[in-house]
Amino acid sequence: MKKTVIYILLSLVCLPSFGWGREGHETIAKIAENNLKPGAKKKIEKYLGGHSIVYYAKWMDDYRKTPEYKFTDSWHVAPVDSSLHYSDALLNRKKGNAVYGLEQAIEVLKNYREHDDSTVAVNIKYVLHLVGDMHCPAHIKYSNHNMSYNVFFCDKANKLYIHSVWDYAVIQKTRIWCPTEWAAELDRVDARTRKEISAGGPREWMHDNAVRCEVQFDLAKPDQYLGQDFLNAAVPLIETQILYGGLRLAAILNDLF
Numbered sequence: 454m455k456k457t458v459i460y461i462l463l464s465l466v467c468l469p470s471f472g473w474g475r476e477g478h479e480t481i482a483k484i485a486e487n488n489l490k491p492g493a494k495k496k497i498e499k500y501l502g503g504h505s506i507v508y509y510a511k512w513m514d515d516y517r518k519t520p521e522y523k524f525t526d527s528w529h530v531a532p533v534d535s536s537l538h539y540s541d542a543l544l545n546r547k548k549g550n551a552v553y554g555l556e557q558a559i560e561v562l563k564n565y566r567e568h569d570d571s572t573v574a575v576n577i578k579y580v581l582h583l584v585g586d587m588h589c590p591a592h593i594k595y596s597n598h599n600m601s602y603n604v605f606f607c608d609k610a611n612k613l614y615i616h617s618v619w620d621y622a623v624i625q626k627t628r629i630w631c632p633t634e635w636a637a638e639l640d641r642v643d644a645r646t647r648k649e650i651s652a653g654g655p656r657e658w659m660h661d662n663a664v665r666c667e668v669q670f671d672l673a674k675p676d677q678y679l680g681q682d683f684l685n686a687a688v689p690l691i692e693t694q695i696l697y698g699g700l701r702l703a704a705i706l707n708d709l710f
C-alpha cells in the first residue's frame with residue numbers, strides 16, 4: 454500500500470516538463486535584469502505593467518495549458534540534429550519549438566512601437582522564458598540520444614524522470630538561494646567574457662548549448678544511482694547554462710529596446 458502511494462506520488466511529480474522550474478528561470482531573468490541598459494529596463498517594465506522581467510520569467514509555464522496559450526505548449530524545447538545544430542528542417546510548424554517561438558517574438562519586438570502594448574508585453578514574456586528553456590539541458594532534444602528514462606536521485610528509493618533531475622531536482626537539492634543571491638554568485642565574469650558569451654544569436658547558442666550539455670548522457674544513465682559525484686558535475690553545468698542564459702537574454706533585450 455505504502456509503495457503504491459509512493460509510486461503514484463512519484464509519477465505525479467515526474468509528469469510535467471517545465472524547464473528549470475521557478476528558481477532557474479528567475480535566476481536567469483535576474484542575471485539579465487542586472488545587465489540591462491537603464492533605458493531598456495525602463496521601457497520593458499512599462500510594458501510589463503511596472504513589473505520586472507524576473508516577475509514574468511516563469512509565466513509561459515503557468516499559461517501553456519490554458520486555451521488562449523495552448524499553441525505555445527510545445528515551444529519549451531528545441532531539437533538539434535546529429536551535428537548538434539538547429540535548423541528549419543527540424544521544425545514542426547504546427548507545434549513550433551523554443552527557437553521558433555523565440556525568433557518569432559524577436560521579429561515582433563524589432564518593431565515594438567508599431568504594436569499594441571499587450572502584443573509587446575506577451576512577446577517580451579516569450580523571449581524571457583524561451584531563452585531560459587533553450588539553456589536547460591533536458592530541453593535540448595537530441596536526435597541521437599534516448600531522453601526518456603528514470604534514475605535514482607540521491608536516494609535509492611527516489612526514482613525520478615531524468616528530465617526532472619535537470620529541470621529542478623539538482624537545483625532544489627543544492628541551491629536553495631533566492632534568485633537575487635544566486636544571480637549575484639554566478640554573474641562574476643569580466644566584460645570581455647560577457648561579450649564572448651553573448652555573441653551570436655539563438656541558433657548559435659542552441660548549438661553551443663547542445664555541445665556543452667551532451668555530457669548529461671554520460672553523467673546520468675538509465676536506472677543509475679545519482680549521488681554526490683553526479684551533483685559535483687551537474688551543478689557547474691547547470692550554473693554555466695543559467696549564467697549564459699541570463700547574459701544572452703540581456704543581449705537580446707538590450708538590442709531590441
Ligand SMILES: [Zn+2]
Binds near residue numbers: 470471513586
Ligand atoms: Zn518552459
